[in-house]
Amino acid sequence: MTESNPLVGWRHLAEAVPLGVGIQCGETLTYVSPTFAAAVGRGRDELVDSSWQTLFESAEVGRIADALETARTDGRWRGATWMVGAGRVPVELALSAPADDGTVVWCVDERPAESGDRSDDGEMVELPTGTTAQLARTVLSTVDDVVYIIDDDGRLCFWNEELAATTGYSYGEIAEMHAHEFIPPDQHEYVPGLMEAIESIEDRRVEVDILTSDGERITHEFSGTTFEDPVSGRAFRCGVARDITERKERERDLERQRDELEALNRITDLLFETAKESIRTGQGDIAVQVLCERIAASDFYQFAWLGQSEPGERYVRYSTSSGIDGGPTRIETDRSGPVARAIETGTVTIGESTPRWREQTQGVESITAVPLQHRETVHGVLVLGSGQRDGMTPRERTGLEVLGRLVGVVLDAERTRQLLFADGVVELDFDATDVETPYATIAAALGCTVSLDGYVPSGDGWVLYLSVDGAGPAAVADRLADEPRVERVRPITDDGQSGRLEVVVNRSSLLERVTAAGAAVQMATAAPDVARLTVEAPVDADVQGIADRIVEVYPSASLLASRERDREVATGGQPSGALDGLTDRQQEVLEAAYRSGYFDWPRESTGEEVAAALGLTSATVQGHLRKAEREVFAALLGGD
Known part of the structure; x- marks a missing residue:
């Protein structure tokens, strides 16, 4: 001094x-x-x-x-x-x-x-x-x-x-x-x-x-x-x-925390609005339009553009937008860029704004691509335009991923609804004789026929209900238990040389691709010398795209025929049908209980076994069944 x-x-x-x-x-x-x-x-x-x-x-x-x-x-x-x-x-x-x-x-x-x-x-x-x-x-x-x-x-x-x-x-x-x-x-x-x-x-x-x-x-x-x-x-x-370095750092931390909280709050609002509109209208196109309008009206994003993918196409096609004058009519997914990376990886991706976006918007510095995913299928992408170049926080990224999965569920449900409520359908018949599957291998080894009676989604996997003719269900169950994708298998009925099985798998490439395209597997059978597969889709569906998806899974499969037919008025799932008032979960539980023989006398499956197959508690299954039964009886008997 x-x-x-x-x-x-x-x-x-x-x-x-x-x-x-x-x-x-x-x-x-x-x-x-x-x-x-x-x-x-x-x-x-x-x-x-x-x-x-x-x-x-x-x-x-x-x-x-x-x-x-x-x-x-x-x-x-x-x-x-x-x-x-x-x-x-x-x-x-x-x-x-x-x-x-x-x-x-x-x-x-x-x-x-x-x-x-x-x-x-x-x-x-x-x-x-x-x-x-x-x-x-x-x-x-x-x-x-x-x-x-x-x-x-x-x-x-x-x-x-x-x-x-x-x-x-x-x-x-x-x-x-x-x-x-x-x-x-x-x-x-x-x-x-x-x-x-x-x-x-x-x-x-x-x-x-x-x-x-x-x-x-x-x-x-x-x-x-x-x-x-x-x-x-x-x-x-x-x-x-x-x-005051430490004090300023604390102030910046508090500011960042406030920004994170504000970002999470706005994403929560978007989740709520999307879910509310989806439930209120029952239509996915209205729900996603409301979502885009809410995003563009916020102070955080300048526009929202939503595109959907179609089976077999290497691009996403414009569906709806807000805050931007239309935007691109389609975006190629086999090129570089945030949208392509989001589709390929299934994760939220950020990138600088390109001339393609800048020519229709002003002041947009970056875009965020949110994949719209349900299970393993990406149904499209939500593009958000921002005037900031800064990256997002981990919490905000997680929130957008949850938003993308919710919209993915909405789009998946919309395609399923179109299939269920269609007056006319297209049936596609495939020859799968040369396709190597566990079911075809078992059918050839035991000299029996294995058929798919029905299936129900369960978490990230599926519950399959199979019929066996010409061999003991226990023998088929033993062979299936050794398959990597099979988590659990049990015989429901066993008549010596025939019966039914319940099989829980952690994934199914065929079902995932078919349902993602808005179609459904109507019939699948494997015999010692032949195998057939029938897929049902709405008449206005991309039939060629669906066929391409199936061939991607089973390259040895070949399309034998396609035909249109009118759906019967009494078909379950029609707007006037008894199942119209059920939620997706109630319908899944009801179908699993029916397929497993829960309603037979004597019962072939207990409530605990149905719950185990779906990965739910017994009390949850019983609750869904009671509500579903009441809705069905009210529709059939004219009750309130």
């Missing part, structure tokens, strides 16, 4: 430093500065020669006693506390023990004083007898903040050790430097005496960066006051600079 200007003595420094300073010897305060007294709102005469315990409430005395012990042992203690004065006064307190004689230096955060800086006769308050400049330097060296004095020429004439430690400059270098060299050029307006005369600067707090010798900027909060030397008449600026 240096004191290059002899006119600046301890008396002036103690008067000007915007920190309260006190000295404790034994248990008594032997000196307090005017700022110290003003900070706690008590008279200086009242504090000097009094016990330090009078500064605190009884509940706080014990903690400060421990703090004093820490300061004497470790050299320093710092923390927040409340002092008793003009009310209950909050302060930042620093305790230091610069010597081994038991003396403790007290420093409290600056508090503007109404009065009390001077004695009644206007003279400066005298320091204790024997006080020297060395004591001044010792006291200020205990302060963790940068303390400095600048003259009216902008030169540093006093500073503490913290300035050297913060900037990395030596004492000799600091003595030769001007104050503006410690401050970045874009903040020179805050340097006293550089752009504004020291005499005209009011007491204030500002956030300014300190430049280190390595060029690093460290944000500090500066507070200061101007005083005049009574001998020379020159003005000086005394100030304290506190490092």
